[in-house]
Amino acid sequence: MDFRVNCIFFHRLLLIALLHLSNIHNCIGACDLSEGSWVIDPSYPLYDATTCPFIEKEFNCQKNGRPDQNYLSYRWQPSGCDLPRFDGLDFLRRFEGKSIMFIGDSLTRDQWQSLTCLLYTSAPNLNYNLTRVGMISTFTIKDYGVNVFLDRNAFLVDLVNETKGRILKLDSIEEGKNWEGMNMLVFNTWHWWNYRNAHQPWDYIQVGDLLLKDMDRMAAFERALGTWGGWVDTKVDPTKTMVFFQGISPNHYNGSDWNEPKANQCQGQTTPVSGSTYPGQYPPAVAVVKRALSKIQNPVTLLDVTTLSLLRKDGHPSIYGIGGANGMDCTHWCIAGVPDTWNQILYNIIVS
Structure with a gap:
């Protein structure tokens, strides 16, 4: 009799727990995870960067000598709900035998690097392999x-070497063959679209049959996103593949943007912008991305990380990146750091 009562009690507890978990994820689905603020949480970061042996030098701020660690202890708190922690083992179970691909520039590499660390540190003695071709x-x-x-692909559309030079083809996406057959795709492009002169990686832009030395960069960016959107609609089976677009990741080179005009770019920043509103302007690409995504027929989820990243002026390598004191980096993000929250949001969207 006691055993039967205990079993009934246990099953009721289990049912309550499952219902509670379901309610959490239903709440996440209805909550705008892009709105909120950063709060100190002693249980963060989600992992110790020293236990992730393959972090690239560019992102490995602690190993590069960054003296402060407070930036590691901030947790993103959405305004309308709580954001559950990233559960690496649950993520691995959900994607067992499956393939995920990140496609984009070095900000995509930042997020990819974060996810590899989150997964590797989720359990002791996991066997991994890391290769590059x-x-x-x-x-x-x-x-x-x-x-x-x-896939290191900064523009999503094709950049090819021809007899005339390096041509950025806004209507061509032959590289998309590398992305087929994946269970999840996470895309990004923006960072390189405004590079000019010797820093831009192309000599000509091709639009249809026209070969141009240059054009309005926002128009070029939107045209390329349209080409990519066409690829998503024709090449992705939404019953087999989830598609995400990593929102625009901002930089912090001008202290006036966060009301610190005397700041030396992002160097020495140790705390986020307080509150939930960024005082400076938002990157113009944000509106272009949202407009482009609205035209795609297949489901594409925007991983809207712009606001939460704008608030993190303290999260960049600054002089603790690949260039050291001679190369201020207020574009990329330290690992561990802000990209872990991007992946935490990605995980919770998947679960919900």
């Missing part, structure tokens, strides 16, 4: 057969 890196957790690819 050409522009594609492959990170594999062997215990679960999970592959996380990175």
